[in-house]
């Protein structure tokens with residue numbers, strides 16, 4: 364007979380599953396029910412799209428808007444409307460989604476990756492400034508994880524060098540820089556309604572601008588360069604079909620009605636967690652600039668491994684044992700390290716603008732040490748509007764107990 368003693372089962376500090384919000388319901392159903400009775404599901408003058416544009420402007424008063432098929436599409440439309448010329452450069456973050464750079468590359472532009480601020484994980488203004496060349500055309504401000512970029516600095520740099528600013532707000536619905544919602548400060552605001560975002564319709568996006576020089580024609584950039592206003596068809600430029608259709612618009616209208624509540628709750632949960640993780644050896648919570656409003660698409664903190672007697676993997680394993688839904692890292696590597704960049708394999712194994720001497724960019728030589736470090740010691744955790752203060756307090760207690768045990 365075995366004499367082994369079964370160790371007592373310890374209750375994890377977070378003793379409940381990750382709260383999950385109900386994301387779609389009666390409001391979406393009501394809109395969709397009305398929609399299926401329409402004679403057409405086409406976006407142009409469609410009732411759902413018309414309602415979406417009106418409601419969107421309540422949150423983001425942009426003069427020109429085009430509802431489109433994805434955040435990627437919104438950014439591609441912005442770059443197209445800017446009339447980026449082959450070989451022109453757009454400064455962008457190396458910690459982002461491919462969607463930020465796909466449009467730049469398709470327009471034969473050059474994404475120029477610059478390093479990040481170690482605590483906000485957004486582009487460092489000094490690094491942006493140093494990356495400017497005579498070919499620089501735009502700065503793409505990616506507001507990562509819901510934390511606004513230092514738009515005051517970026518706008519000053521842009522003014523000084525006559526650059527456009529494209530705001531990638533895919534992860535930052537409801538975020539504000541010094542009181543102004545993201546997407547309203549640059550030349551273009553670009554948003555994503557993909558399934559994972561604060562508000563979602565499966566896949567969708569929105570691009571907007573207040574500037575007549577880009578806005579007149581913005582819609583053409585996502586609609587084959589057809590002129591819906593004049594009803595004419597004689598495209599003067601090459602443009603894709605990135606239209607949204609009525610079913611997505613119907614869901615988006617209902618989702619926008621929930622935006623403020625979702626963002627308020629996420630900000631409360633994220634801010635509480637950040638405040639509870641202050642002054643904890645080995646743990647660096649994210650930093651939001653004073654006067655900015657973080658809408659916490661997810662929670663992204665870093666470890667100070669010199670203060671800990673363990674690896675990040677050990678720390679995450681301990682967090683998981685305590686019931687925290689923690690993940691080691693975010694994207695696996697900076698975007699410029701992806702194979703497509705390392706091999707310059709953008710168009711069937713070739714990169715025409717480099718072959719024709721319009722750029723000398725070599726992505727194998729790009730270095731962004733802060734971005735690399737963030738991805739090596741960062742920990743991401745889900746954060747959502749269903750998380751109560753007491754749930755967040757448990758998560759904080761679990762992190763504090765793991766850090767206390769593993770501190771040097």
Ligand SMILES: Cc1ncc(COP(=O)(O)O)c(C=O)c1O
Pocket residue numbers: 433434435436459460461462463505531533534555556557566567568
């Ligand atoms: C920062 C950022 N930009 C752009 C995109 C692209 O959005 P979509 O997936 O809607 O094309 C995403 C999507 O994850 C994103 O996180």
